[in-house]
Amino acid sequence: MADGSEKRRTLRLKTPVTAADIAGLRLGDVVYLDGVVYTGREGVYKRVVDEGVELPVDPAQVGNVNFHCSPAAAVRDDGSYNVGAVTATASFRFAKWLDRWFEVSGCKIIIGKGGMTSEAYRKHFVPQGAVYLTTVGYGTGALLGRGIKRVAAAHWLEDLGIAQAMWVFEVENFGPFLVESDLAGNSLFERANAEVAKNLDRLYEGLKPPALHRYGETDERKDELI
Amino acid sequence: MIPTQALQGVAEQLMAKAAIEIPDDYLAGVKAMADTEEGDLSAFVLRAMLENYEAAKEDRRAMCADTGVPRWYVKFGNEARVDGGPVALEAALRRATATATHEVPLRPNRVHPLWRTDHNNNVGINAPEIEYSFEPDADWVDLTTVHKGGLFGTDYRMLFPGDGIDGIKRFTLDTLIAFGKRGLACQPAIVGIGLGGSKDICMTLGKQAACLRSVGDRNPDPRVAELEMELKDLGNSIGMGAMGFVGSSMVVDCHIEVGYTHTGGMPMSVHAFCLSSRRATARVHADGTVAYRSDPQWFTPYMRRETVEWQTVQKSGARSA
Numbered sequence: 001m002a003d004g005s006e007k008r009r010t011l012r013l014k015t016p017v018t019a020a021d022i023a024g025l026r027l028g029d030v031v032y033l034d035g036v037v038y039t040g041r042e043g044v045y046k047r048v049v050d051e052g053v054e055l056p057v058d059p060a061q062v063g064n065v066n067f068h069c070s071p072a073a074a075v076r077d078d079g080s081y082n083v084g085a086v087t088a089t090a091s092f093r094f095a096k097w098l099d100r101w102f103e104v105s106g107c108k109i110i111i112g113k114g115g116m117t118s119e120a121y122r123k124h125f126v127p128q129g130a131v132y133l134t135t136v137g138y139g140t141g142a143l144l145g146r147g148i149k150r151v152a153a154a155h156w157l158e159d160l161g162i163a164q165a166m167w168v169f170e171v172e173n174f175g176p177f178l179v180e181s182d183l184a185g186n187s188l189f190e191r192a193n194a195e196v197a198k199n200l201d202r203l204y205e206g207l208k209p210p211a212l213h214r215y216g217e218t219d220e221r222k223d224e225l226i
Numbered sequence: 227m228i229p230t231q232a233l234q235g236v237a238e239q240l241m242a243k244a245a246i247e248i249p250d251d252y253l254a255g256v257k258a259m260a261d262t263e264e265g266d267l268s269a270f271v272l273r274a275m276l277e278n279y280e281a282a283k284e285d286r287r288a289m290c291a292d293t294g295v296p297r298w299y300v301k302f303g304n305e306a307r308v309d310g311g312p313v314a315l316e317a318a319l320r321r322a323t324a325t326a327t328h329e330v331p332l333r334p335n336r337v338h339p340l341w342r343t344d345h346n347n348n349v350g351i352n353a354p355e356i357e358y359s360f361e362p363d364a365d366w367v368d369l370t371t372v373h374k375g376g377l378f379g380t381d382y383r384m385l386f387p388g389d390g391i392d393g394i395k396r397f398t399l400d401t402l403i404a405f406g407k408r409g410l411a412c413q414p415a416i417v418g419i420g421l422g423g424s425k426d427i428c429m430t431l432g433k434q435a436a437c438l439r440s441v442g443d444r445n446p447d448p449r450v451a452e453l454e455m456e457l458k459d460l461g462n463s464i465g466m467g468a469m470g471f472v473g474s475s476m477v478v479d480c481h482i483e484v485g486y487t488h489t490g491g492m493p494m495s496v497h498a499f500c501l502s503s504r505r506a507t508a509r510v511h512a513d514g515t516v517a518y519r520s521d522p523q524w525f526t527p528y529m530r531r532e533t534v535e536w537q538t539v540q541k542s543g544a545r546s547a
Contacts, residue, residue: 072291074331085288114408141290142282161344199465207392
């Protein structure tokens with residue numbers, strides 16, 4: 001097996017992460033986190049950004065790392081939480097809420113699945129000094145589940161349900177994640193796409209197009225659909 | 227008579243097994259890909275996934291938090307009788323789904339499409355899906371649960387006979403490239419392709435081809451089997467590996483199922499069963515004994531019959547492999 005790790009740096013960061021931590025990250029670095037991480041996705045964003053509801057907790061108390069995640073979790077009869085696996089959901093859908101979200105939350109790292117476009121990084125992340133880490137796989141749900149040492153809180157659980165609630169996790173050696181964006185707004189995925197794109201014309205060579213076309217926004221396979 | 231209570235217990239076990247234990251055939255397929263993957267980021271991802279499968283088994287926790295939209299496939303032996311009938315069986319499967327969601331735990335993914343109401347138990351209107359098939363000369367019931375993610379990696383298109391194999395290849399490439407970028411399809415995947423049938427059955431066949439056949443299994447029609455291998459190689463030649471990074475790990479295996487279709491058309495569906503390909507099966511015999519396995523053995527010769535009559539002397543005990 002190609003080992004695949006020899007070219008990569010592995011870093012451990014404490015939350016809340018500092019500006020210096022963020023500045024030190026390079027695309028493709030492997031990151032593990034210690035401290036506090038909270039979840040928030042469309043349910044939380046709609047409430048906070050669209051409806052203007054105040055965050056249920058002082059952002060300073062929950063670190064500055066927002067995980068696009070719904071845990072595989074249950075509430076036990078005694079009110080305690082049983083968190084099994086945790087993995088991310090695809091982040092590209094959430095870009096529209098981010099400007100306001102960054103302002104309200106003070107978030108500096110977003111963790112999710114699949115990243116966003118470099119355009120979104122330049123527009124929303126770079127001005128805030130924030131970066132994106134992607135989960136690996138996807139997804140390493142059991143490894144990430146191991147990294148959760150305690151559930152500090154599950155806000156809005158009643159209203160939003162287990163999948164959309166704002167979970168606050170105390171974590172240790174929580175990872176692996178890959179650095180997907182940097183402070184210049186570059187994207188690791190887009191670099192990969194550009195490499196893969198070089199091969200695409202050859203793949204379609206000689207294959208005649210189908211008789212019936214479809215309406216669509218693009219037939220250019222070098223484009224992304226997000 | 228198979229007692230319903232026993233079926234519910236078995237179904238709960240299956241939910242846990244599917245969520246926690248990666249099937250051996252898929253695991254072997256991913257290991258083989260990890261051995262040959264030359265893209266270093268893609269290889270890193272595969273290695274992390276191999277560690278993850280071990281962690282899930284050691285800790286008895288779900289391998290992926292997106293435990294998909296859990297669903298059921300039931301194969302009834304023609305001679306099988308269930309206490310309380312099919313209604314009791316469906317109640318047992320719904321109860322098991324709810325109980326296991328809380329106990330394993332699984333993520334309660336199922337919500338109302340408009341109101342987003344979440345019962346926190348993966349049960350609701352038309353959920354979990356329960357699909358049925360039948361088997362002659364058998365007195366057992368096979369229960370299979372599949373936990374498959376629900377957002378990316380699947381597409382449908384009406385092709386026409388004149389589009390031929392070129393059309394099939396193009397649509398396979400289109401789907402893999404579209405959803406392979408950034409690894410939205412969570413590849414390398416078992417790619418299931420439905421060819422023919424009516425539009426809805428085209429989708430169903432492709433999904434079943436992805437989820438209910440094991441890695442290495444070939445369609446009994448040698449020409450379809452050849453196309454399976456050709457599309458697998460095509461997918462792995464895109465130059466894309468795990469998470470859309472440069473590499474060759476896209477398709478662990480390709481399974482095609484066909485259905486007789488409209489004479490003017492060739493509908494096609496593509497489905498990707500992901501890096502957490504979760505399925506588990508149990509056969510519950512009339513005497514109450516239970517045997518667990520990871521190969522659903524869904525596509526029996528009886529399932530793929532093409533004539534009006536079925537000669538029970540053919541004994542459909544033979545497997546799809």
